[in-house]
Every structure is written in structure tokens, then in C-alpha cells.
Amino acid sequence: MGTERKFIELRIRRRANPHSEPYWEEFAIPYRPNMNIISCLMEIRKNPVTKDGRPTTPVVWEMNCLEQVCGICTMVINGRVRQSCSALVDQLEQPITLEPMSKFPNVRDLVVDRSEMFNHLKRIKAWIEIDGTYDLGPGPRMSQEEVEERYAYSRCMTCGCCLEACPQYGDGNYIGPQAIAQVRLMNMHPTGRMTRDDRLQVLMEEDGIHKCGNAQNCVRVCPMKLPLTKAIYEENRETTWYGLFSLLRR
């Protein structure tokens, strides 16, 4: 089918700035094989003209790595949240619709502000409390199996897909699966485990882990295939035990 096609048709949901109303615009750009959404957007950026030949402003979007590892280029493509750099035109139904993610403040066009996700990392203390950066020799020994389990969580690129898809996330009422997975990552580490309670306390706050409705949307959309439901299950257990013990200790 690809060889027949002369143009790629796109419908893009646009917005001039956070205070203005969103609107849709249509574009048709010359087809070349093996294009991804980013190369379409680059074409529009170079020559911003709508499908019916009207000059317009270039569509603004974010990109960096172009190989699905920095997470920056996330948007909703044909109704599904994913990275635009790894969305190949030949695999998409046309016209292709592009929309900004809906769970984050919309800055302009396809750009959203995901600072909330970094704030989550701050809140859950997503770091290992090392004594200092001076030379203290090697870290704790670990089996390859343990490492592989942690590695799966440490691939999270803070893209926001899971939060976009989660029915519970939004308006600050739930911390969400991204942060819970990072709690898991830190709590599994032998040194990280020593400050586990600090993180569990955060997960027990008002917007904590109990808000998860177990819809499992998150795990289905995660491009890095994080075992999010497993993280939620494990941290649920940890918080429950932690809750019980702190009751007993009182």
C-alpha cells in the first residue's frame, strides 16, 4: 500500500499558548518510505502550509534522542499515547491524528509540561543515599537476577505514557505508576532499602498507592515495558506491612 501513496495526511490539534483555545489543522506532506512522525513534523516545520495551501505557523513539538530513550517526544497518535520518533508512518492509519497529552499542562501545540513527574521523583526521594562521592570501593554484590529485575525499572524514561493512560491519574489526586515503579527500583537496592521507609510514607499519603484501581492501562502503554503492575503489587505489600508495623510500634 505504501508505494501507491503520494501524500501523508495529518490532523494536528494545535494551540497557540496555554490561554488560547485549541483548534485542528490538516496537513498533507509528500510521501517517502520509512518516515516517522518526527520526519513529517520536520517537513511541516520547514514549510508550514496547511492541506489547502494556507500558510500557517509551524507546529511546535519536542524531540531529542530520536530513538525512544529520552522520552521527550511523547504525544497521542491516532488516539494512542506513544513516542513520535518511533511511530512509523507506514504502520499508521491515515489521516494520522496528533494531539498533545491531556494529563499535563499544554504549553503550545504538541508540547506539554511534565515537571510534575520530576517533582514525584523528588518527593519519593528517588536516589541512593550514598555517604559521599569519594572512593569507598565497589558497591554491594548482587546476582545478575537481582540486577535484571532492577534494570527493568531503571529503564523508565519519564515519558508520561502510563500517566496519560491511567484512569486515576490527574489533577494531583494520585502519584501514579511512574513514581511507584521508581520506589520499587530504589527499595530493591541493598543501600536504597535502608531508607525504604521514607519512600513508603510518601506512598501512604492522600494521593498514594491506594488510589490505584488496578485497571492495568499503564502497563499496556509503557514503551519501555516496565512491569508496572508488579511494582504496584510489591509496593502495596510493602506499604501494608509498613503500616502494620508502625501501628504495633506506637
Add this chain to the structure above:
Amino acid sequence: MAKNDIKIAVVGGGLAGLSAAMKIAEAGHHVDLFSVVAVRRSHSVCAQGGINAAVNTKGEGDSPWKHFDDTVYGGDFLADQPPVKAMCEMAPSIIYLFDRMGVPFSRTKEGLLDFRRFGGTLHHRTAFAGASTGQQLLYALDEQVRRYEALGRVTKYEGWEMLSLVLDSHQVCRGIVAMNRQTLEVKAFPADAVIMATGGPGLIFGKSTNSQVCTGSAVSACYQQGARYANGEFIQVHPTAIPGEDKLRLMSESARGEGGRIWVPRKKGDTRPPQEIPEKERWYFLEEKYPAYGNLVPRDIATREIFMVCLQGYGVGGKNQVYLDLTHIPEEVLNRKLGAILEIYEMFVGDDPRHVPMRIFPAVHYSMGGLWVDYNQRTNIPGLLAAGECDFSIHGANRLGANSLVSCVYGGFVAAPAAIEYAKSIERNGAEGSKIYEDEVKRQQEINERLIRQTGKENQYAIHEEMGRWMTENVTVIRYNDKLKETDNKLLELLDRYKRISLNDSNMWATHALPHARQLYNMLQLARVITLGALNRNESRGAHYKPEFPERDDENWLKTTIAEYSDEGPVFSYIPVDVSLIKPRKRDYSKAK
């Protein structure tokens, strides 16, 4: 409070910038950290293969000295040697620190760190975390820096792009001017010292393996304000990348480190699928020519060989591509050690590299050149330091695989105390006060206003593409003096046409057109440094190869290129290379050293 008085601006939040920021904050001082993208999304996240350190856990008798020798030899003796030695000595402790910070490095059966082989060495020296080592290292640093951010010692300015340095009348660096990429607000940030850690300039070549923020623009701005730029002509072209419409995606050297083999059919234009071509009809040209190092010869050599083979018409399907074959390695091993990069190939090409040999071709990858720095990462401008890919040190004429990440961290770790020491020694709040900041802000605003006002027929993205095409065509693997001269003329033409661009965006809120236009100008300036540096250097060394001058010429060219800005174009001078520790010798990778 006195201690906290020191404020250091770190520009760039990749491995180098975050390493420096962490050390400064740990020492109790304040950091203003600037980055175009959220630091966790910096280009370092792309690094796949691993990070070098001679930890010697494989019973191979590896040592920092051997790492040092491999690096200097691989770099064709153009690197100043003392900092290379210092880096190789620090490397094992860097790996251990990252291990303690929680990086999920791959392990051996005994639970120790595992090491793989990389190019230009015969030792297993490369620590790795699956095939996304850069991502894991960057996150570990990002997390430590966030810890200091929570303590109030680091202030992040993400989404702020540095435009220029603030220099006083004595050419001393007193801070930077940066622009908010949403509001376009231009603001001065005073600092006692500034550390540049803005990464490489791959975008000058249009398509490369680099991320989109790798424009070299910030460094070019420093150069235009008087910082020396060294060895610009040394651009690494990586042998194995996947050609693409928007980017040339890297296929990491770790694929060969784990046993991947490069070949082409012996018969030109052979149309059989690769699996049907019998072993004896395949030409493993690297293994044949370089029996000792085989597929793991250094990158400059592998790239040239692949290029030549394709020029001679042996490319797969008559095209510019060769096979990188992993199909003989068990699937389980591939998934465990190379999973992430095989997924990239599958995602963008559609074939499964576990069963079908990959088709690859060289692509621009890394700049050995960069801001000139002394052994403490200080540039020639007092108060301005540099670390990471944006400085020129360590890698000489050719970088070895997995040596960049370690050099970024090393650079950051050296720059941090050097910046603190400098900050303690200077007189603050000199007589010139706030005026120098106001003047620089005004100068930058005027540039913006001019760009917004000006109208003309030229398209900034078209100029960028044209620059990229010319640079890739003429200033990469094989260089001819007449072509280099033509390229510089082209760059002058583009600089002239640049005056007639009009921003193609009428909405200035969060526009990318203005920042891109500014970057483009700086890229054009840096492109001239690269091109003219190459034109001047009449020899072949490392990544710089001229068929008209095929040999390394130590007598005339064992020296560092220095470019200094002038309105008439870059002014070149040459300074000796510090070869005090290892005497230069000829490179020969057909034999073990």
C-alpha cells in the same frame, strides 16, 4: 554562610555537567544548572555500549597504564598525555561510585561487575548496564543532583538556553546570559565561574547519531567571544549506524564487542538473501586485514574500510551498506547483553537482527575537538571551564569506544574543584558591577529583535540541510583539499544567505524558530573551524584522512590545532602536544601490541 557564597554556573546536564554539579554541591557550594532539555533527557541518555575502566576482574592483567596506552595509541598520539593517564587511573573508582549509586551494571556469576570488549583494545574493560549504559549512568547522576536540589544547593534552569558569556573588561568570565525557551525572556546569571558541558556538535552535519540538541551552538558562542577551539577537524565517523530519514541511528560497538562480524558478499551485486550466502562466499574484510583486532579495530579504521569496500562496489545490493552479523550468537545471550539496541534496529528497520544480518553504514558520531582546556579543565578565558564532549582533551585524533562516558565524568570531577578553587581566589563584584550584565543582555536581545524583524526569502531549515549535506559529503571520512576549499566557500555563501532568512513563525510563544536561527548561525561559524582546520592539516591522522597525504607526519603535524575567532574568519595557530609519557609510534592493528 560564607561557604555558600560561591555560585558556579554549570551549562549542560549530561554526564559531564551533572558530574560537576554533584561535586560542587557536595562541597557545599551553590550550582545554577542550565539545560535546553530536562537534564534527564540529555544526549548522554543515548549511550549504549558501556564505560571503560581497567578494573581487571577477568584475569587478563589489565591495568590503568594499559588503558592509558590503548587510548593514546588509538588517538594516534594527538592527545596531551598527562590528563589521559589521570583519567585512566581514576576510571576504576568512577565505576565503583556509579555501582554504589545504584546503576544496574551487568554482573558475573559471582556477582561482580561484568566487563565486555570494545574496539581498540584486547582486554575486557567495558562495564555495561544492558545496552543502555548511558541512560543508567545519566539517571544515577540525575538522582544525586536531585538530592542536592531538594537541599537547595542546586537550582535547575531547564528549558533555558545559554546564549553567551558575560565578560568583564579584562575578558574575565562573570556569568552567562540565557534565554527561556517558552517566554523568550533573556536574562543574565552572574556566577563566580562557569563550566561548559554542552556536548558535541553533530547537528552541523545535518543527520548524525547525535540527539537534536547537539548543535555545538553554546561552545561556538564561547569561541566567538574569545575562547580557543582546539582540534576541530577531528570528527569521528562511527562505522556502524542505521541510515534513517531523520537520524542515523547508532548500532553500538558492543554488537561487535559481543562477537558481531562485518562482511559483504564476495561477489559484487550478489542478490541472494544473506542467510543463503555460504561462509566461503562472504568477505570478512576486517578480520582478513587486521587479524589481531578483527572487527574491533578502532573506529577510524573500521569506518574507512567499510567506506572503501562500498566505493569499490562491494556494498550489499550495490548500495552503501555492509552486513553486521549477530545471527551466530545464541538468542538468549543477545537478548541479555544487547537487548536494547536490537530493539532499536527492529523498531526502525523491521528486521529481527537475531535472525537476519543488519545492514549498516558509517555516520558522524563524535567530536574529538572542542574548547581548549588545560589539565584542570580551564579554558583560556579566566573563570570559564569546560568538560565532556565539548572539550578537546583525552581522545586525540580518534576516540576509542566507551572512553567518552568516562572522560565526561572525569572532566566534570576535575572541573568542579578547579572552579571552586578559582572562585575562592577571585575578587568579587568588581567595580564594573551590574553594567556588564545589562550590556550583554541588551546585546543578545538586539540579536533576537533583529532576527524577528528581518524579512527575506531564505529558509533557515533549508540552509541547515544544505550545510549538513556539504559537511557530510566533504568533511568526514575522506577529505580532499579542493573539496574542503569549496566547502568553506559554500559556508561563506550560507552565512551571507543567513542574513536574509525570515523566521517562519509569527507566534513567538515557545517558538523553536528563533532558537534554531541562533543555533544555525553558531553552527555555521563552527563548521568553518572544522573545515578550515581540515584544509590546513596536510597529513592523515586518526579520523582525519587525506588520500593526497596518506601518512601521519609527526615531524610537521604532531601538534594541536588552535582556532581563534576573528571577524575575518578563524585564525589558526599550533601548539605542541605533550607526549612526555609515551613516545609516539606507528599504529598497526594487524598485530597485537
